[in-house]
Amino acid sequence: MDTKTTTEKTGENADAAATAEAAAPVEEKAAIALDKQDAEQDTEQGTEPAAALTGADADEAEDADEDDELLAGTAAPSSAGIGGAAAAVVSAALGAVALTGTWTGKVVSERETLLGQIKTSGSGTPAQQISEIYGDAWHSTALVNGVFALIALLVAVLVLVLPGRPAWVRSVAVAGAVLGGLGLLLSVGTYFDLFLSLPTAGS
Numbered sequence: 001m002d003t004k005t006t007t008e009k010t011g012e013n014a015d016a017a018a019t020a021e022a023a024a025p026v027e028e029k030a031a032i033a034l035d036k037q038d039a040e041q042d043t044e045q046g047t048e049p050a051a052a053l054t055g056a057d058a059d060e061a062e063d064a065d066e067d068d069e070l071l072a073g074t075a076a077p078s079s080a081g082i083g084g085a086a087a088a089v090v091s092a093a094l095g096a097v098a099l100t101g102t103w104t105g106k107v108v109s110e111r112e113t114l115l116g117q118i119k120t121s122g123s124g125t126p127a128q129q130i131s132e133i134y135g136d137a138w139h140s141t142a143l144v145n146g147v148f149a150l151i152a153l154l155v156a157v158l159v160l161v162l163p164g165r166p167a168w169v170r171s172v173a174v175a176g177a178v179l180g181g182l183g184l185l186l187s188v189g190t191y192f193d194l195f196l197s198l199p200t201a202g203s
Helices: 002-100 103-120 126-161 167-191
Strands: none
Touching: 002 126, 002 167, 103 126, 126 167
C-alpha cells in the first residue's frame, strides 16, 4: 500500500511538473505579446502628438502666409487710395483755377499787352491796337485757362475710370470733372470770341 501511494504521489508530481513546464512557454508567449502591445501603444501615442504638432505647425505657417498676403493686399490698396484721393483733389483745384484764372495766365496776358503796345506805337491803326493790345492778351488768357481746365478734366476722368476708389474720392473727382469741363467750355468760347467779340474801332 505504501509503495503504491508513493508511486502515485511521484506520478502526480511528475504530471504537475510537466504541466508547469508546458504552461511556462504559454505564459512567456503571453508576456511577450503583452510587451509587443504595450510597445505598439507607446509608438502610436508617440507618433500621434508628433503628427498633431506637425499639423499645428503647418496651420501656423499657412496662417502666417495668409497674414502676409493680407498685409500686402492692404498696403497696396491704401497707397493706391492715397494717390487716387490726391489726384481727385488736384483735379478739383485745377478746375476751380481754370474758372477763376491763374497767375500764369495773368503774366502771359500782360506780356501780350506789352508786345501789342510796342508793335502799334506811333503807326498802328485803332483796329490794330485793339487786336494787338487787347485781343491777343484776351486769347492768351483763355488759352492758359483752357490748358488748366483740360488737365483737370483728364485727371478727374482717370480717377473715375480706375476701380477701387472710395465714394468720397469719386465725388471729388466728379466735382473736378465738372469744373474742368466748364472751364474748358468757357476758355474755348473766349478764345474764339463766341461769348463776347472784340470791340471795333467805331464802337
